[in-house]
Amino acid sequence: MKRHLPLLLLIALVVGGPWFLSDFGVTLANYIGLYAIVALGLVLLTGIGGLTSFGQAAFVGLGGYATTYLATVHGWSPWFNLLVALALTGAVAYAIGFITLRMGGHFLPLATIAWGISLYYLFGNLDMLGGNTGMTGVPAVTLFGWELKAERHFYYLIWLVLLLAIVGVRNLLDSRSGRAIRALKGGVVMAEACGVNTAQAKIVIFLIAALLAAVSGWLYAHLQRFVNPTPFSLTQGIEFLFMAVIGGIGHVWGAVIGAALVTITKQWLQDWLPQLLGQSGNFEIIVFGIVMVLVLQRARQGLWPVLLRLAPGGREHRRTLPAAEPLPRRTLPEAGSLLLEAREVTKRFGGLAANQKMSLTVSAGEIMALIGPNGAGKSTMFNCISGISPASEGEIAFLGERIEQTSSREIASRGMSRTFQHVRLLPQMSVLENVAIGAHMRGKSGTLAAALRLDRNEEARLLAEAARQIERVGLGEHMFDPAGSLALGKQRIVEIARVLASDPCLILLDEPAAGLRYLEKQALAELLRKLRAEGMGILLVEHDMDFVMGLADRVVVMEFGEKLAEGLPEEVQQNPMVLEAYLGGVE
Amino acid sequence: MDLQIILLLGQDGITNGAIYALLALALVLVFAVTRVIFIPQGEFVAFGALTLAALQAGKIPGTVWLLLVAGITVALLDGINLLRERRFSRLPPLLLANIGFPLACAGILWLVPPGGLPLWAQVVLAMVLVVPLGPMLYRIAFQPLASAPVLVLLIVSVAVHMAMMGLGLLFFGAEGSRTPSFTELSFEIAGAPLQGQTILVVLASAILIAGLYFFFERTLYGKALRATAMNRTGARLMGISASMAGKLSFTLAAAVGVFSGILIAPITTIYYDSGFLIGLKGFVGAIIGGLASYPVAALGALLVGLLESYSSFWASAFKEVIVFTLIIPVLLWRSLTSKHVEEEEE
Numbered sequence: 001m002k003r004h005l006p007l008l009l010l011i012a013l014v015v016g017g018p019w020f021l022s023d024f025g026v027t028l029a030n031y032i033g034l035y036a037i038v039a040l041g042l043v044l045l046t047g048i049g050g051l052t053s054f055g056q057a058a059f060v061g062l063g064g065y066a067t068t069y070l071a072t073v074h075g076w077s078p079w080f081n082l083l084v085a086l087a088l089t090g091a092v093a094y095a096i097g098f099i100t101l102r103m104g105g106h107f108l109p110l111a112t113i114a115w116g117i118s119l120y121y122l123f124g125n126l127d128m129l130g131g132n133t134g135m136t137g138v139p140a141v142t143l144f145g146w147e148l149k150a151e152r153h154f155y156y157l158i159w160l161v162l163l164l165a166i167v168g169v170r171n172l173l174d175s176r177s178g179r180a181i182r183a184l185k186g187g188v189v190m191a192e193a194c195g196v197n198t199a200q201a202k203i204v205i206f207l208i209a210a211l212l213a214a215v216s217g218w219l220y221a222h223l224q225r226f227v228n229p230t231p232f233s234l235t236q237g238i239e240f241l242f243m244a245v246i247g248g249i250g251h252v253w254g255a256v257i258g259a260a261l262v263t264i265t266k267q268w269l270q271d272w273l274p275q276l277l278g279q280s281g282n283f284e285i286i287v288f289g290i291v292m293v294l295v296l297q298r299a300r301q302g303l304w305p306v307l308l309r310l311a312p313g314g315r316e317h318r319r320t321l322p323a324a325e326p327l328p329r330r331t332l333p334e335a336g337s338l339l340l341e342a343r344e345v346t347k348r349f350g351g352l353a354a355n356q357k358m359s360l361t362v363s364a365g366e367i368m369a370l371i372g373p374n375g376a377g378k379s380t381m382f383n384c385i386s387g388i389s390p391a392s393e394g395e396i397a398f399l400g401e402r403i404e405q406t407s408s409r410e411i412a413s414r415g416m417s418r419t420f421q422h423v424r425l426l427p428q429m430s431v432l433e434n435v436a437i438g439a440h441m442r443g444k445s446g447t448l449a450a451a452l453r454l455d456r457n458e459e460a461r462l463l464a465e466a467a468r469q470i471e472r473v474g475l476g477e478h479m480f481d482p483a484g485s486l487a488l489g490k491q492r493i494v495e496i497a498r499v500l501a502s503d504p505c506l507i508l509l510d511e512p513a514a515g516l517r518y519l520e521k522q523a524l525a526e527l528l529r530k531l532r533a534e535g536m537g538i539l540l541v542e543h544d545m546d547f548v549m550g551l552a553d554r555v556v557v558m559e560f561g562e563k564l565a566e567g568l569p570e571e572v573q574q575n576p577m578v579l580e581a582y583l584g585g586v587e
Numbered sequence: 588m589d590l591q592i593i594l595l596l597g598q599d600g601i602t603n604g605a606i607y608a609l610l611a612l613a614l615v616l617v618f619a620v621t622r623v624i625f626i627p628q629g630e631f632v633a634f635g636a637l638t639l640a641a642l643q644a645g646k647i648p649g650t651v652w653l654l655l656v657a658g659i660t661v662a663l664l665d666g667i668n669l670l671r672e673r674r675f676s677r678l679p680p681l682l683l684a685n686i687g688f689p690l691a692c693a694g695i696l697w698l699v700p701p702g703g704l705p706l707w708a709q710v711v712l713a714m715v716l717v718v719p720l721g722p723m724l725y726r727i728a729f730q731p732l733a734s735a736p737v738l739v740l741l742i743v744s745v746a747v748h749m750a751m752m753g754l755g756l757l758f759f760g761a762e763g764s765r766t767p768s769f770t771e772l773s774f775e776i777a778g779a780p781l782q783g784q785t786i787l788v789v790l791a792s793a794i795l796i797a798g799l800y801f802f803f804e805r806t807l808y809g810k811a812l813r814a815t816a817m818n819r820t821g822a823r824l825m826g827i828s829a830s831m832a833g834k835l836s837f838t839l840a841a842a843v844g845v846f847s848g849i850l851i852a853p854i855t856t857i858y859y860d861s862g863f864l865i866g867l868k869g870f871v872g873a874i875i876g877g878l879a880s881y882p883v884a885a886l887g888a889l890l891v892g893l894l895e896s897y898s899s900f901w902a903s904a905f906k907e908v909i910v911f912t913l914i915i916p917v918l919l920w921r922s923l924t925s926k927h928v929e930e931e932e933e
Contacts (some may be wrong), residue, residue: 106741110874116868279756283753285750
């Protein structure tokens with residue numbers, strides 16, 4: 001209920017607004033709505049995806065100018081122009097995103113500053129767009145034969161669009177695509193290893209943010225009935241980001257709160273500051289700049305989480321999962337057949353060879369343990385095999401196909417799944433959602449389906465699968481807890497559940513028993529035995545020798561990046577070289 | 588377009604390019620040391636130029652008030668910490684540097700009418716008034732966020748730029764200023780006049796770049812900054828304080844900015860908001876260098892200057908459009924040639 005309270009409140013406000021607002025109040029509310037639509041895109045892009053743009057105002061301008069030009073010069077219908085504006089903005093954003101999103105995080109915002117400026121000057125200098133004076137005579141929008149001429153009427157259109165956008169973004173975030181988007185901030189390596197196409201997820205949120213901005217621009221043009229370059233300047237683009245940050249960049253409601261707060265404060269400061277300072281000018285930017293720095297220093301999450309804390313009632317964690325058909329499973333290779341073969345794998349970091357001609361094999365229905373002292377190169381070997389950090393030399397074959405140059409995402413989709421030595425979970429997300437990322441590859445529904453809630457059947461099946469794996473590893477009681485709140489040992493088990501949710505045939509476990517208690521270790525060993533019996537291949541790095549020797553079928557020992565010994569557990573335990581490596585030589 | 592125009596435009600381009608190169612170097616420096624993308628660099632350019640113009644007009648520049656307020660803020664922030672930690676002996680130097688020094692500046696301005704001073708003294712005074720804002724800015728806005736992700740630092744940087752631009756409008760008004768030339772010398776090359784001011788700008792930039800090179804290669808502080816740029820944690824373990832490195836790099840960047848502003852003030856009219864575009868053009872240069880290579884950044888900046896100058900001849904209305912759109916092919920080239928390894932933040 002609490003989740004929907006702000007939405008219901010907003011709907012009530014929207015419907016009732018024009019009844020009690022003055023003319024000026026309606027104007028202000030219209031602008032708040034327009035800005036909130038843009039800020040909502042930034043919440044998705046910056047707050048959730050960890051990317052940012054200072055150039056959203058230029059996208060607003062693209063939307064506004066496109067419809068103005070087409071309506072005034074060609075006399076096209078505003079609704080058709082909306083489609084053209086969206087297509088145009090989408091194409092531009094896609095091109096920009098394609099170029100900059102591949103690079104480090106800060107190149108995108110820098111590029112948006114540059115192209116925000118260049119589009120602004122373009123609007124101001126193109127004669128066909130009216131130069132700096134702009135264009136007038138934009139027609140009113142007609143909706144079901146009702147001409148939205150008065151601001152009081154246009155208000156409904158703006159806020160309806162905003163409401164739909166909020167609902168759509170919220171739906172999106174609570175879905176398969178949404179989990180991929182939420183993994184972008186701090187979980188790219190993990191998400192790729194789970195088969196998530198993170199580059200695509202980045203483009204998608206950049207496009208959504210740009211399209212929301214274009215819609216806002218379209219609305220703006222038909223509200224104002226004229227356009228000029230000023231409202232599409234870089235300064236405005238920066239202000240959009242301010243709104244989102246001040247309101248709460250991680251929450252959809254932050255966009256609305258931020259837009260309202262900044263718009264109203266700006267209005268007030270614009271009246272008050274010039275009087276105080278005895279000069280006219282945009283002095284409110286001084287206040288906004290300083291407030292912004294303070295917000296980022298003191299409360300980086302913005303205002304919305306503060307408001308949430310003040311509101312009565314705790315957070316609801318638990319929900320009941322709807323019953324769902326189980327997901328189809330892949331047919332596992334026959335027990336004993338070769339799954340993985342690594343031959344003479346060498347990995348160099350500059351001059352240092354972390355792996356030197358390492359070879360190993362794993363078969364279906366077998367537990368292979370990779371052991372060795374700290375720094376022997378076991379995790380490096382894992383990274384080579386799983387495609388996180390490709391090998392410098394050597395051959396790796398998985399299910400008979402070479403994979404040493406294959407991306408971790410592709411490898412994951414072929415049925416290899418891994419955990420990480422340094423746990424890679426998304427601490428804010430629930431255990432259930434974290435495990436559901438593992439099942440990402442087993443679903444298909446995309447962004448649009450998620451926003452429109454057409455994915456519910458598949459989503460229920462994905463969540464049911466995640467829940468099943470969580471129960472299986474024995475963490476059922478923690479299903480709805482934030483993953484970051486679990487003890488480290490249990491977080492490792494969550495990673496195992498995530499691995500299982502991907503329906504793999506080969507799993508790579510990097511120190512799964514570290515941080516577990518005795519009984520928990522026994523339960524884990526029991527689980528691994530069961531998986532082996534089902535025909536899964538397991539490659540295991542572990543330091544706990546009791547655990548390894550009681551469980552593994554074969555053992556490979558590494559030291560200084562090279563293979564020291566290989567064989568049955570009993571053989572390896574007797575091997576004098578292994579004893580020396582572990583216990584030190586006897587003089 | 589004849590040879591004369593080509594030379595004239597080239598001269599213009601090189602002059603501006605030299606300034607952009609200076610700014611690009613400072614931007615690379617600040618980013619490497621602190622991971623801050625230093626958008627307010629442009630405001631230091633504008634503040635430098637306009638402070639000098641105000642001094643020459645015999646007015647008290649508003650930057651002195653900013654210096655006082657910023658100094659008091661720093662003194663309060665650090666002073667409270669010192670009091671809490673009971674390190675009283677550190678208090679007098681703190682107060683002297685952050686309150687005494689700005690007061691002394693204000694006193695000098697009040698006692699000596701700045702309009703009558705010789706040019707070099709006005710230049711020194713302008714530097715002295717504006718450059719200390721660099722480290723103070725670092726202390727107030729960036730030091731508390733030293734470990735924040737690049738993205739947060741960038742947003743702070745933009746916020747600081749907005750605030751300083753607003754303050755620029757407050758201090759200097761909406762009208763632009765242009766200071767008289769430092770030199771009236773003029774030569775003639777192949778029929779095109781060569782301004783002494785151009786030679787001065789190029790020479791001064793070259794000397795400053797050489798000076799920076801010497802600083803980084805030969806001095807202990809320069810090496811400390813390089814160490815911090817290469818490995819922040821490692822440098823800290825070696826006893827190089829991150830906040831010292833931050834303040835030092837901001838001081839250098841501010842000095843470069845103010846100096847550039849003073850150099851460019853006789854060539855173009857500077858408005859309170861001109862600095863932003865100038866700084867951004869330095870940025871385009873810095874990005875060509877991938878925010879990492881000093882020589883490539885300087886060359887890139889020179890290229891930006893030339894491109895700007897020639898495009899102003901062919902399509903003057905679209906000058907800015909052309910310069911800032913250049914960044915897109917540059918980024919494309921960089922993204923296709925660099926093998927980007929995903930770094931994880933937060």
